[in-house]
Amino acid sequence: MDYEYLIRDLNQISSRKIIGTDKGLAKIGDGVVNLAYSVAKSIFLTNNSTNKKIVRTGLKVNRTILSNALKNANMKEFAKNRGDAHDLADTVEAIIAYVWLSNKMTLSDIIDILKNNFEGDLRIKSQELKSAIQAFTKLLIHAIKYLPEK
Amino acid sequence: MDYEYLIRDLNQISSRKIIGTDKGLAKIGDGVVNLAYSVAKSIFLTNNSTNKKIVRTGLKVNRTILSNALKNANMKEFAKNRGDAHDLADTVEAIIAYVWLSNKMTLSDIIDILKNNFEGDLRIKSQELKSAIQAFTKLLIHAIKYLPEK
Numbered sequence: 485m486d487y488e489y490l491i492r493d494l495n496q497i498s499s500r501k502i503i504g505t506d507k508g509l510a511k512i513g514d515g516v517v518n519l520a521y522s523v524a525k526s527i528f529l530t531n532n533s534t535n536k537k538i539v540r541t542g543l544k545v546n547r548t549i550l551s552n553a554l555k556n557a558n559m560k561e562f563a564k565n566r567g568d569a570h571d572l573a574d575t576v577e578a579i580i581a582y583v584w585l586s587n588k589m590t591l592s593d594i595i596d597i598l599k600n601n602f603e604g605d606l607r608i609k610s611q612e613l614k615s616a617i618q619a620f621t622k623l624l625i626h627a628i629k630y631l632p633e634k
Numbered sequence: 635m636d637y638e639y640l641i642r643d644l645n646q647i648s649s650r651k652i653i654g655t656d657k658g659l660a661k662i663g664d665g666v667v668n669l670a671y672s673v674a675k676s677i678f679l680t681n682n683s684t685n686k687k688i689v690r691t692g693l694k695v696n697r698t699i700l701s702n703a704l705k706n707a708n709m710k711e712f713a714k715n716r717g718d719a720h721d722l723a724d725t726v727e728a729i730i731a732y733v734w735l736s737n738k739m740t741l742s743d744i745i746d747i748l749k750n751n752f753e754g755d756l757r758i759k760s761q762e763l764k765s766a767i768q769a770f771t772k773l774l775i776h777a778i779k780y781l782p783e784k
Contacts, residue, residue, distance in 0.1 A: 508690025512672045519665030540658025
């Protein structure tokens with residue numbers, strides 16, 4: 485699997501803001517984010533179920549989760565100036581697509597970081613929100629080393 | 635990457651209808667379908683662009699596409715009896731999640747089958763719809779050999 489040519493133009497320019505505001509990258513990232521989150525959540529709930537019951541589930545990761553993660557990771561410089569929550573969420577999706585397409589992080593790597601940073605009872609909405617923000621924050625902090633320096 | 639334990643219970647039962655109507659599997663499959671489609675569409679448009687321009691894009695694959703693919707592949711027996719388009723689409727998502735989680739098909743395999751079965755100008759809505767139905771039909775016909783016989 486090598487889709488790196490899909491970001492060749494971005495690698496030539498090498499700019500945090502250009503990567504973070506690329507609309508097409510955000511669309512691909514939307515898929516990476518939702519798939520990784522669904523698998524990570526399924527694994528976490530399965531591992532933590534009292535009766536070893538297998539849990540398969542998913543979630544459309546919303547803009548509240550992603551925009552807060554970008555802020556907590558202090559990575560707003562990747563986003564559009566004065567961007568709203570929707571813009572910041574798109575930036576997180578674009579960043580995740582970028583590190584995935586550039587083969588710096590596999591889907592497994594992304595799933596592992598998310599599941600290892602979940603805590604509490606994800607079946608409770610407020611705890612899931614808090615846990616998801618924390619997990620995506622950690623993922624972004626991990627991803628930053630694969631991104632341009634400015 | 636080995637998430638096969640997330641379908642261990644389904645492997646023990648080994649039933650087309652139980653796999654095809656598993657709600658959690660459909661949620662995971664939603665992520666696989668949308669990510670694979672977005673990458674396949676980006677590759678196809680990039681390869682077919684006149685000026686070698688790189689195209690990154692995505693699409694929320696809708697129930698019309700998926701439900702028609704299930705019918706064209708003659709695989710309605712995997713779905714709920716008298717299921718509507720939403721149920722049939724869920725079944726396609728569940729099937730794709732199942733072959734992916736069971737390591738029978740990688741994300742690359744799924745992307746390849748989709749992109750190799752696209753045709754026409756995907757930038758035109760009606761052509762994209764036709765092409766997407768055709769590509770998912772081919773994907774299902776390929777996947778059936780990894781599924782229980784009844």
